[in-house]
Amino acid sequence: MKIGIASLIAGYVLSQFYRAFLAVLAPALEADIGATPEDLAFASGLWFLIFAGFQIPVGAALDRVGPRMTATVLLAIGGAGGAVLFAMAQSPLHISLAMALIGIGCSPVLMASYFIFARVYSPAVFATLAGMTIGIGSLGNIFSAAPMAWAVGLFGWRETVMGIAALTLLVALIIWVTVKDPEKVVSTAKGSVLTLLAMPALWPIFIMMLVNYAPSAGLRGLWVAPYARDVFAADVGTIGTVTLIMGLAMIAGNFAYGPMDRIFGTRKWVIFAGNALGAVACLALYAMPDRGLWVSVALLALVGFAGASFPMLVAHAKAFFPAHLTGRGVTLINLFGVGGVGLFQFVTRPIYATSADSAQTAAEPYAALFLFAGLALIVGLAVYLLSQDRTD
Template structure:
């Protein structure tokens, strides 16, 4: 089990890498492939949407055939295959296809881990385990910052993607070998119930809106807009953008590990999420008010967004406390559908917001101020609905 979880962490590092690396490659993709910021927003959104659409079939597969085959097969075909397509890309359309494939390949990895945690460990430590794998996995986010900048400059971005495709394939094979599926439930329990039973639970409906927007600002800024923003507003080069992305990624690592034990310390999940996301919204609106006050001020505020916006695992733990055991797989993937689907939709919409604000803008910061209004307002709307939810801990 330890080796299986180790390779799931490696797979999740790859997932974090793939969802965030476009921001760092934005300048070279513009030159070599003709991909504009709005094209990359669409490609990034397709990663999230493909990932989200896979959550319901992945949830069924986790409950029916287990995490070993579900995670390893999809990562091999979609993750490694999509990375090869990306390395061969000649147009923005090829980037779109590659990102959709990679999203499909990465879709089961985190939920396979959560499924194992929910079925094989004490419910009281679920949030801590879930946050820990998020924190460790975000090392992949770090790899998509300055290390990717160095590798693409030293070896070429296409060659780097081919190597990543090979690494992804090796990790998928290791998962197939080392992951052990939790002991099966009795057939009579497995055969009863579906995702519709989860949707009938009133307690979940006030969690869904927060889940929908919780990850949107972090994913949008770190995964896409940090590069164009720093380049357009401050004239930052690739090395500076890579460093800024690294700082924000490190803040996300700290945030995930910090959130993990808080539900046991304070005896609440709901108010941890509320306070944390209000802090994230405050950082977004501060960036709105001071969009060009200094590059490292902006980087510090984006790091705060990453720190406070890392409550994803606590939200999953909150919702998981309402799931019956035989619907654990479908439950965690349903929540992930809202989380990643929301990030994908917001990512795609953010490209339109940026494009609309760009028309007639007299200051390079104006289009990004529109983005900050978009992300900050969405977070506050999610918090508003979530404040009426039923708190529950294990």
């Protein structure tokens, strides 16, 4: 089972890579096929929304056929196939279609791990294991930064993405060989996603999940690169460093959150405090978007660190799930988390464009994005105050 988990984490490394690599590819895609930041915002948002939408069938598949087949088939066909399409793209439309297909391919890998954790391991360590998985998987964020920029400079962006497609197919095959499905839960109780949606205790958690991951993933995955370039005249190497620092902060946050429910005896207030810190960082970026590159990098790193409460929110919600709906439950909560990032990307596109039309400085459109991110977190926190704290 440990080898199988390792292979699923490798798949999640690829998932993290694919959701963030557009930031580094942006200059090459604009020069080669005319893809603007708005085009890439649409493609990135599509990845997240397709990924989120597929959580419903993935949840049913995890409960019915298990994580082995679910992860292997989707990652091989969607992930590797989408990457091949990306490498062959001739227009921004092709990039969007490729990102949608990659989103399908990446949709099961994290939840397959969480499904196994929920079925095989003690509930008390779920948050720690979940945080560890995202922490290690977030190496994909690192690979999509400076190493990706180096590979693109050495081999070209098409060749680099084609190589990643081959690696994705290899990981899918390793998952097929190494993952073992947990024993199925035998239950006479019936239920579906609608059963979970009808539980009032889950809705404050869903709303918090909708906004908690969006600022860190949305800014890191798309807006950090043009922000550094337009406001601070950063070159490709500096952009790689900036995205690397934010990625490392996100990894550190996942490991830091993991054991906090056992240390403090609460999940609700750990999540609340962390996201409140993230909101403060977003509003500080809004207030001083052009104070200095490294001031902004420090605040972006804080956004990334504080926004890593995703696994803790999954653990909070899982405490309310019936055992026979575990697969549907973890994927439903993931739908809100990843779907929130997709919505963030779609909404920030017109926010940026509208602000840019009337901006007096290069920083103003990005300040508008930071303000939106901070306000979204504040709204989520207000709703989350109504949640019921629960630990295992």
